[in-house]
Amino acid sequence: MAEEKKITTDEILLEMKGISKSFPGVQALKNVDFVLRRGEIHGLVGENGAGKTTLMRILTGVLPKDSGTIILKGKPVHIENPRHAQLLGISVIHQELSVLPNLTVGQNIMLGREPRSFLPFLVDWKKLYRASLEHLQRLNVDIDPRTPISELSVAQRQMVEIARALSFKADIIVMDEPTSALTEKEIESLFSLMRSLREQGISIIFISHKLEEIFSIVDRVTVLRDGALVGSMPISEVKTEEVVKMMVGRELGEMFPKDSVPQKEVVLSVRNLKRGKELRGVSFDLRRGEILGLAGLVGSGRTFVARAIFGADPLEEGEILIEGKKVHIGSPQEAISLGIGFLPEDRKAQGLFLGLPLSHNIGITGLKRLSLFGVVIFRKLKELALNFVNKLRIRTPNISQLVRNLSGGTQQKVILARWLSLKPRILILDEPTRGIDVGAKAEIHAIMSELAKEGVAILMISSELPEVLGVSDRILVMHEGRIVGEFTREEATQDRIMLCATGGANNG
Numbered sequence: 001m002a003e004e005k006k007i008t009t010d011e012i013l014l015e016m017k018g019i020s021k022s023f024p025g026v027q028a029l030k031n032v033d034f035v036l037r038r039g040e041i042h043g044l045v046g047e048n049g050a051g052k053t054t055l056m057r058i059l060t061g062v063l064p065k066d067s068g069t070i071i072l073k074g075k076p077v078h079i080e081n082p083r084h085a086q087l088l089g090i091s092v093i094h095q096e097l098s099v100l101p102n103l104t105v106g107q108n109i110m111l112g113r114e115p116r117s118f119l120p121f122l123v124d125w126k127k128l129y130r131a132s133l134e135h136l137q138r139l140n141v142d143i144d145p146r147t148p149i150s151e152l153s154v155a156q157r158q159m160v161e162i163a164r165a166l167s168f169k170a171d172i173i174v175m176d177e178p179t180s181a182l183t184e185k186e187i188e189s190l191f192s193l194m195r196s197l198r199e200q201g202i203s204i205i206f207i208s209h210k211l212e213e214i215f216s217i218v219d220r221v222t223v224l225r226d227g228a229l230v231g232s233m234p235i236s237e238v239k240t241e242e243v244v245k246m247m248v249g250r251e252l253g254e255m256f257p258k259d260s261v262p263q264k265e266v267v268l269s270v271r272n273l274k275r276g277k278e279l280r281g282v283s284f285d286l287r288r289g290e291i292l293g294l295a296g297l298v299g300s301g302r303t304f305v306a307r308a309i310f311g312a313d314p315l316e317e318g319e320i321l322i323e324g325k326k327v328h329i330g331s332p333q334e335a336i337s338l339g340i341g342f343l344p345e346d347r348k349a350q351g352l353f354l355g356l357p358l359s360h361n362i363g364i365t366g367l368k369r370l371s372l373f374g375v376v377i378f379r380k381l382k383e384l385a386l387n388f389v390n391k392l393r394i395r396t397p398n399i400s401q402l403v404r405n406l407s408g409g410t411q412q413k414v415i416l417a418r419w420l421s422l423k424p425r426i427l428i429l430d431e432p433t434r435g436i437d438v439g440a441k442a443e444i445h446a447i448m449s450e451l452a453k454e455g456v457a458i459l460m461i462s463s464e465l466p467e468v469l470g471v472s473d474r475i476l477v478m479h480e481g482r483i484v485g486e487f488t489r490e491e492a493t494q495d496r497i498m499l500c501a502t503g504g505a506n507n508g
C-alpha cells in the first residue's frame with residue numbers, strides 16, 4: 001500500500017545554483033550548487049563550520065545570499081524573509097525549538113492564522129482545535145491540541161513544529177540536527193514520520209553529524225567542506241568511509257585511540273545518592289587516570305548523577321568523598337574549587353559568553369591561572385586559545401572572533417576546550433561529542449586519553465555506544481535512577497549494555 005503512494009518521479013523541486021556568502025573574515029559558502037528532488041530525504045553533511053546551517057538560512061529567508069540563484073518548481077524566486085519562505089512551502093524545524101511554551105499545542109500550530117468567530121477579534125476555539133487536531137492526526141501524532149506546550153517532551157514539541165510546517169502546506173522541510181536531544185525511541189518515531197512525509201511527496205533536508213542516521217534514513221547525500229560543494233550522490237552509491245573522507249578531506253586516524261592505564265587510588269566516591277525518582281541510591285568509585293563510562297538511556301538518571309556531584313542539584317541523601325574525605329558540595333563554585341570540572345549536556349544554556357571573543361571563552365574560568373597580580377597575561381591567553389584551535393580544529397578566522405558568529409558545533413568545541421584547559425582532578429563530561437564532527441571527535445577522544453594518562457579522573461556520559469565502548473576503561477549502566485550493571489572494557493559489548501540499559505538484565 002505504501003508502495004502505491006510513493007512518488008517516484010525524479011522531478012526537481014529546488015535548485016540552488018552558485019550560492020556564495022561571506023561574513024567578515026570568513027567565506028561561509030563558495031559557489032555551492034544544491035539540488036533537491038520531490039519526495040526525497042536529502043542528507044546534508046560536513047564538518048563543523050562547513051556551511052550547512054548558512055546554506056539552509058539562505059533557503060529559509062533568514063540570511064540574504066551574496067550571489068547565486070534559487071529555482072523553486074522551475075521558477076527563479078527571491079526569498080525575502082522566513083515568512084515568505086513559509087508561504088513558498090519551505091519550512092524549518094529548528095534545533096532550538098521555536099514553539100511558544102505558554103501556549104497550547106493548537107495555538108502554536110495555528111499561530112497567526114487563528115480562525116475567527118462572528119466577531120473578528122474573537123478566536124473560534126472549537127474551529128482552532130478541530131483544525132489543529134486534523135494536522136496532528138495527519139502525522140499520526142497522538143497529542144491533545146489543548147495541552148500546553150510546556151507539558152510536552154522535546155520530541156513532542158518537534159512533532160508540533162512539523163504539524164505547524166505541514167499546516168503551511170510545506171513541500172520542503174529543513175531539519176537542522178533534529179535528533180540531538182532525542183532518545184533512541186523518539187528518533188525511531190521521527191524517522192518513521194519522515195518516511196511517511198516522503199510518501200506524501202514532501203522533501204526533507206536532514207542535517208546530522210551521526211552518520212549511522214544519515215545512512216539509515218536518507219536517499220541522497222550532499223557533502224560540504226570549507227564552504228564548498230564536494231559531492232552529491234545517492235546514498236546507495238557510497239560507503240561511510242568515503243563520506244567521511246569527503247567531509248574531512250584527509251584520512252582519519254584511529255577512531256578510538258586508547259592507551260591509558262587506570263591507577264588504583266580512588267579519587268571520587270559517591271555513596272547512595274538519592275533524590276526523588278531521579279536518583280534511587282547511586283554508589284560508585286572513580287579512580288585516578290580512569291575513564292569511567294556512564295551508559296543508559298536518555299532519562300535513566302545519568303545527568304542527575306553528574307549534576308549532583310557538581311553541586312548543581314541538592315541531594316536528599318547520600319555522601320560524596322574526594323580522596324577519602326567527605327565533602328559537602330553546595331554549589332558549582334564549590335565543586336570547581338574542589339577540582340571538579342563539568343561539561344554539561346545543554347551547552348547553549350550554560351556557560352557561553354556569546355558577545356566575547358573565542359579566546360576569552362576558552363580562558364575565562366582559568367583566568368586566575370593566566371594572571372599575574374590580577375593582570376591577565378594576554379600572551380598566555382592567546383597561546384592557550386591557539387593551542388585548542390589547532391587541536392580541536394576549531395574553525396574561526398582568528399581567536400578574537402565573537403563566539404556568537406561561530407557555527408553550532410564550533411561553539412561546543414569552545415566550551416569543551418575551556419574545561420579541558422582547566423585540567424581539573426575530576427572531569428565530568430556529559431555527551432562530550434554531541435554535535436561535533438567526525439574529525440574532531442577523534443581529537444577529543446585523544447585529549448581525554450591524554451588527560452587520563454596525566455592522572456585526571458574522567459566520568460563520561462554518552463548515548464553513543466561505540467564511543468562508550470571505545471574510550472572507557474570501565475562502564476556503568478543506569479536504569480531508572482539506579483546503577484544496574486558494571487562492565488570492564490573487555491567484558492562490554494553493545495548488546496550487553498543495551499540489555500542492561502533497557503532493564504532487561506541485572507548485572508550489578
Ligand SMILES: Nc1ncnc2c1ncn2[C@@H]1O[C@H](COP(=O)(O)OP(=O)(O)OP(=O)(O)O)[C@@H](O)[C@H]1O
Pocket residue numbers: 023024026027028046047048049050051052053054055395396404405406407408409410435
Ligand atoms: N553571523 C555570522 N557572522 C560571522 N561568521 C558566521 C556567521 N554565521 C556563520 N558564520 C561562519 O560561517 C561558517 C559556516 O557556519 P555554519 O553555521 O553554516 O556551519 P555548519 O556547517 O552549520 O556547522 P555545525 O556543524 O557546527 O553546525 C563558519 O565559519 C561560521 O563561523
Ligand SMILES: [Mg+2]
Pocket residue numbers: 052053054176407408409
Ligand atoms: Mg550548523
